[in-house]
Amino acid sequence: MSATPLTLQPRPAIDPSVDHAIQAIVAGASTNATCTTDLAVGPWDFDTRPGYGPGSSMGDVIPTGAPRQGELPQQYRDASDDELDARIRAAKENLGDRVVVLGHFYQREEVVRHADYVGDSFQLANAAKERPEAEAIVFCGVHFMAETADLLSRPEQAVILPNLAAGCSMADMADIDQVEECWEQLEDVLGDLETPDAEGLLPVIPVTYMNSSAAIKGFVGRHGGIVCTSSNARTVLEWALARGRRVLFFPDQHLGRNTAKAMGVPLEQMPMWNPRKPLGGSSDAQIVDSRVILWHGFCSVHRRFTVDQIDKARAEYPGVRVIVHPECPMDVVDAADEAGSTDIIRKAIAAATEPTTFAIGTEINLVQRLAAQYPQHEIFCLDPVVCPCSTMYRIHPGYLAWVLESLVDGTVVNRITVPADVAEPATVALERMLAAKPNGAVK
Secondary structure, eight states: OOOOOOOOOOOOOOOOOHHHHHHHHHHTSOOOEESOGGGGSOGGGGTTSSSSOSSTTTTSOOOTTOOOOOOOOHHHHHOOHHHHHHHHHHHHHHHGGGEEEEEETTSOHHHHTTOSEEEOHHHHHHHHHTOTTOSEEEEESOHHHHHHHHHHSOTTSEEEOSOTTOOOHHHHTSOHHHHHHHHHHHHHHHOOTTSOOTTSOBSOEEEEESSSOHHHHHHHHHTTOEEEOTTTHHHHHHHHHTTBSOEEEESOHHHHHHHHHHTTOOGGGOOEEOTTSGGGGOOHHHHHHOSEEEESOOOTTGGGOOHHHHHHHHHHSTTOEEEEOTTSOHHHHHHSSEEOOHHHHHHHHHHOOSOOEEEEESOHHHHHHHHHHOTTSEEEESSOEEOOOTTGGGOOHHHHHHHHHHHHTTOOOSBOOOOHHHHHHHHHHHHHHHTSOOOOOOO
16 A cells, blocks of 8 residues: 655745734734834834834934934825835836945845845945946945945945935944043043053054944044954954953944953953943943943844743744844843854855754844745744834835935935045044954854
């Protein structure tokens, strides 16, 4: 008697659109949860209001004078998803090589599908350099990323941010006035910060994460420092500690702490600098004894991930592989199997040869896209609540259609330009980073 062949039902296709998931939640067609139903409406509803908008950063305090987006023309607000998609494609075809569209991993699917390059902030800044013939670079990301693209692109190229309100709450947690004041206070304790000691080491080397303003990058460049990414943070810290007694690391405390801890720096030698407190809230002795001074900043997306979420994933999915971003709190990184940049997370999943269950601790748009791209694996976000990056979500297809059709009409809107006096030292800091090759995952 022959065996009856077993017919396996194919897994249903996974929708990569986080917007579709949010719309289903709001409509009652899904039992999942979202952090706010305001995510279901167009971001233009929030353009005139102070704040970062709905999503993970909605509770963060936005600095006075943060960029606001002017009113989006009504035709783009009223257009359907299909109409916007068609108009974007038509405008790109019309413009041809005159424009290049860059899309960050955390952008919504409806925007990413139109990108010529998709990557993290550093990859996209480099991608802009690969299209020197383009007259315009449309950066679908956030403000500091567009600034970096302006620093690394040709002067005649226009870098455009589709929605000026797409800032970054983490980057805003370290402004240039606070950093300058910190530097002065450190000098009061440590002496002249520009003069090396008998061993040739400076008292402090400033290191800024890529997720910072051009002004901060310029400060770092002027003071012998360097920029880092989440993938080369260890290499950069090693570079800095070979040149200085200690590092001032900003704006993300978690990336700094996780990286330095993995290098063997004791936690007691990593004081936190709170810019609202004298000497950052530390004593003279703590500053003198420090190796890495951490700025009181964080990413509101990655702060949502917890050890309880990891425990729950392990209980429900025995053998689950947990990978988190190094912007997550230290206890989360310690509890995970691996920690690494968005690109490292992507590569880990791509390299898995056997069907695997992955619990990922990073922004939901990337996680959902990976789940759709690799259906042979079970891939889900550690945070069960759908809560995308507030500012990345400000880039809507309506804004992309508007800036592209404006270019077709010969008009450049929302151009991002870094002043020359800031651009020169900021570029120096970035060039130092270019020589720091990625060191792999933090953990």
